[in-house]
Amino acid sequence: MVDHTGDPQRAEGIWADEAMARLSTEQKAALLYGAGPWQVRPPEPLRLHDLVMTDGPNGARGVTFHTELGLCFPCETALAATWDPDLVREVAAAMGAEARSKGASVLLAPAVNLHRNPLAGRNFECFSEDPELSAQMTAAYVAGVQSQAVACCVKHLVCNDQESARHTVSSKVGDAALRELYLAPFEAAVRVGAWSIMAAYNKLNGEYVTEHPWLLTTLLRDEWAWDGVVVSDWYATQSTAKALTAGLDLEMPGPSQLRGDKLLKALEAGELGIEDIDRSARRVLHLLHRTQQTGKTAPPSDPSGLIREAGARGIVLLKNDGVLPLAVTPGTVVAVIGSGADAGQPQGGGSCQVNPPHVADPLSAIKARLAPDATVRFARGWADQTRPRPLTAPDVTIEYRRRGAPDSEVLATEHAVSLSLSWLTPVLPGYESGELAIRVRARIIPTKTGAHQLTLAAIGHGVLALDGEVLLDQRFPGGRGVIFDLGRITQRADIFLEAGRPADLVIDYEPRPESSLLRLQAGLIPPAPDPAAAVWLATVADLAIVVAEHPHGVETEGHDRPHLGFDPEQDRLISEVCAANPRTVVVVNTGGPVAMPWQDQAAAIVQLWYPGQELGESLADVLTGAVNPSGKLPLTFPVRAQDAPSWPYYPGTEEEVRYGEGLAMGYRGHTAPPLFPFGFGLSYAAFRLGEASVQTTAAGYTVTVPVTNISDRDGREVVQLYARLADDRPFLELKAFASVHVPAGQTVPAVLTVPASGLRTWSSAGWNYLSGPVQARIGTSSADLPVTVLLGA
Numbered sequence: 001m002v003d004h005t006g007d008p009q010r011a012e013g014i015w016a017d018e019a020m021a022r023l024s025t026e027q028k029a030a031l032l033y034g035a036g037p038w039q040v041r042p043p044e045p046l047r048l049h050d051l052v053m054t055d056g057p058n059g060a061r062g063v064t065f066h067t068e069l070g071l072c073f074p075c076e077t078a079l080a081a082t083w084d085p086d087l088v089r090e091v092a093a094a095m096g097a098e099a100r101s102k103g104a105s106v107l108l109a110p111a112v113n114l115h116r117n118p119l120a121g122r123n124f125e126c127f128s129e130d131p132e133l134s135a136q137m138t139a140a141y142v143a144g145v146q147s148q149a150v151a152c153c154v155k156h157l158v159c160n161d162q163e164s165a166r167h168t169v170s171s172k173v174g175d176a177a178l179r180e181l182y183l184a185p186f187e188a189a190v191r192v193g194a195w196s197i198m199a200a201y202n203k204l205n206g207e208y209v210t211e212h213p214w215l216l217t218t219l220l221r222d223e224w225a226w227d228g229v230v231v232s233d234w235y236a237t238q239s240t241a242k243a244l245t246a247g248l249d250l251e252m253p254g255p256s257q258l259r260g261d262k263l264l265k266a267l268e269a270g271e272l273g274i275e276d277i278d279r280s281a282r283r284v285l286h287l288l289h290r291t292q293q294t295g296k297t298a299p300p301s302d303p304s305g306l307i308r309e310a311g312a313r314g315i316v317l318l319k320n321d322g323v324l325p326l327a328v329t330p331g332t333v334v335a336v337i338g339s340g341a342d343a344g345q346p347q348g349g350g351s352c353q354v355n356p357p358h359v360a361d362p363l364s365a366i367k368a369r370l371a372p373d374a375t376v377r378f379a380r381g382w383a384d385q386t387r388p389r390p391l392t393a394p395d396v397t398i399e400y401r402r403r404g405a406p407d408s409e410v411l412a413t414e415h416a417v418s419l420s421l422s423w424l425t426p427v428l429p430g431y432e433s434g435e436l437a438i439r440v441r442a443r444i445i446p447t448k449t450g451a452h453q454l455t456l457a458a459i460g461h462g463v464l465a466l467d468g469e470v471l472l473d474q475r476f477p478g479g480r481g482v483i484f485d486l487g488r489i490t491q492r493a494d495i496f497l498e499a500g501r502p503a504d505l506v507i508d509y510e511p512r513p514e515s516s517l518l519r520l521q522a523g524l525i526p527p528a529p530d531p532a533a534a535v536w537l538a539t540v541a542d543l544a545i546v547v548a549e550h551p552h553g554v555e556t557e558g559h560d561r562p563h564l565g566f567d568p569e570q571d572r573l574i575s576e577v578c579a580a581n582p583r584t585v586v587v588v589n590t591g592g593p594v595a596m597p598w599q600d601q602a603a604a605i606v607q608l609w610y611p612g613q614e615l616g617e618s619l620a621d622v623l624t625g626a627v628n629p630s631g632k633l634p635l636t637f638p639v640r641a642q643d644a645p646s647w648p649y650y651p652g653t654e655e656e657v658r659y660g661e662g663l664a665m666g667y668r669g670h671t672a673p674p675l676f677p678f679g680f681g682l683s684y685a686a687f688r689l690g691e692a693s694v695q696t697t698a699a700g701y702t703v704t705v706p707v708t709n710i711s712d713r714d715g716r717e718v719v720q721l722y723a724r725l726a727d728d729r730p731f732l733e734l735k736a737f738a739s740v741h742v743p744a745g746q747t748v749p750a751v752l753t754v755p756a757s758g759l760r761t762w763s764s765a766g767w768n769y770l771s772g773p774v775q776a777r778i779g780t781s782s783a784d785l786p787v788t789v790l791l792g793a
């Protein structure tokens with residue numbers, strides 16, 4: 001049948017009906033599980049491309065972990081710190097285009113869990129602790145990616161807010177907190193038409209999310225009328241019939257563990273009905289259809305400028321006694337210090353990692369920007385000696401053989417972009433992991449002369465030789481827990497390396513047969529630097545910039561952070577540098593908050609986040625004033641981790657974590673004064689807010705606030721509106737915000753929209769829409785709200 005109405009939804013329905021009619025039950029069932037680690041294969045008669053997925057959310061890695069380069073965008077927390085949905089939409093469109101360029105039609109992003117606890121390992125992958133900021137960022141991100149006909153897979157539904165016990169824990173959450181906080185970003189994603197959602201590993205109130213009928217059907221389908229596809233997180237499916245009938249459409253990854261023949265047997269046994277298969281198959285067909293469309297919006301041809309801009313716009317200036325923006329005159333000596341200074345971390349760890357084509361380091365960018373006036377000198381001062389950084393080499397060759405086969409019988413060869421290698425099984429199609437021997441060769445070129453440690457971690461058995469000498473022989477029998485925490489199985493060998501003198505590395509690897517995810521990583525721990533040299537350099541310099549970071553792999557998927565602090569040695573270095581030079585700028589290259597025992601000593605503190613591959617350039621833009629900082633914290637920076645309202649309940653046991661703080665999560669329940677409050681961030685300009693006016697419409701409220709830039713420097717301010725909805729509720733709840741650019745000396749109105757649905761509360765009777773009067777406070781941080789208005793008065 002041909003549709004003549006021009007209605008795309010109807011045309012889509014007709015296409016799906018016809019496609020379904022051409023499929024056998026087996027073929028429909030084959031739409032419900034992965035054919036490989038990252039793809040679903042549409043049955044022959046449909047003549048469609050595979051549905052190919054790639055991880056996000058800070059880029060699109062592609063369908064292997066280590067063979068493709070991929071642009072590294074700012075992490076989601078950095079994006080949220082811009083408080084600018086328009087910019088986030090643009091960045092997300094570039095990510096969608098990047099996914100397309102890798103042949104992928106689904107980006108496993110954005111991650112929209114909330115920062116319930118400051119130590120949670122994946123916070124940097126998620127936007128914010130606040131549901132409204134997260135919801136607006138989610139909507140912008142989804143719209144951007146999907147403008148490229150690439151589906152978002154919004155993750156991880158829901159209350160997957162910590163890494164501790166993530167595969168077993170049940171998040172015990174009350175209905176009000178669930179609806180008003182944790183589900184809010186998912187609801188926003190559904191409202192803008194996200195094409196897929198990922199069901200998380202954890203349980204919600206006692207039931208695995210992947211087999212939760214209320215969540216996957218009653219809420220998503222009946223209440224929210226959503227027509228997308230629910231995809232399991234990787235290996236999160238728990239059952240055959242129960243998961244499908246609850247509403248889990250797609251089991252990932254393939255080869256299937258719980259579907260395939262098992263699905264057909266369950267059908268025969270009457271444990272599920274053909275209508276269950278049909279329903280989910282039709283949804284997957286719909287997704288295939290949607291992502292085969294063209295009609296893309298044109299992305300920037302080279303997004304590095306956009307990455308740099310977004311990275312700079314996310315940076316939050318936390319403290320500035322006037323040392324910034326940097327002003328140098330001929331002869332000025334600048335000391336650049338820290339382990340992050342000549343490298344820097346563009347991204348956090350885990351499945352979101354991409355292999356960036358390059359990373360702009362702070363030292364080079366600062367040097368280039370301050371030349372020719374200033375002399376920039378570098379001293380590392382501290383380098384972590386506990387966790388190696390993965391080795392990189394210009395060409396890493398991987399050869400696959402059958403175990404015991406002669407060297408000449410190579411089954412396949414592949415080239416990798418680093419020596420951090422991961423595989424989802426099958427490593428090589430048609431072969432069991434236990435049958436394979438893998439040889440990895442690389443020529444490494446050391447950048448420093450001195451005593452190093454070479455390291456190896458292998459899930460299975462790995463033997464590492466350098467220039468023909470066997471240095472490491474490492475066996476690890478496996479287990480899920482170490483996948484993202486290779487530090488626990490890393491072996492080391494002491495070696496001496498000379499800068500620029502190449503060395504040939506060969507690793508023979510026999511993967512562990514039973515693991516579904518395999519890893520092999522060779523790393524290097526550089527010589528320990530001398531902190532005294534760095535302090536001396538700070539003493540003789542006119543100003544110092546310290547770039548501080550966590551050891552590699554501290555902020556990552558797979559485990560939470562052990563504490564809020566930096567390494568104590570690094571803290572000591574920062575403190576001594578500050579003491580040696582009162583004009584010290586501390587740059588914090590982390591995804592989340594850290595304790596700052598040197599806060600009072602530093603002249604300026606800059607929160608860099610994980611800003612993506614243009615890291616050094618984004619930072620130099622802000623340090624020099626080329627970009628006037630306008631980022632605001634999308635989360636609270638507590639003084640101590642114990643101050644977070646979720647602390648008494650976190651992380652719970654292997655079985656359960658109680659969300660005992662209820663609605664009083666994050667800044668909503670913070671009673672101890674924070675180190676830096678939610679919504680806070682300084683500028684090189686100064687702004688004054690005028691009197692607000694409120695316009696009431698059928699859709700809600702429009703609040704207009706004049707923002708005057710009372711400085712001589714153009715700048716951007718983020719105006720924030722918080723409401724108190726009832727006496728027994730949190731004192732502050734973010735309800736609207738607007739980022740406005742205000743030229744020096746001028747006044748620009750900030751227009752904040754509070755939809756009627758923004759003033760609703762959840763009770764056992766359902767949503768309660770408040771008609772007012774509701775008191776709202778407006779300002780430029782949750783701790784600075786000078787303007788007051790009544791909504792619905």
Ligand code: BGC
Binds near residue numbers: 056108155233234351
């Ligand atoms: C993560 C997901 C990711 C998937 C595929 C899981 O471990 O939780 O966020 O998309 O792996 O890499």
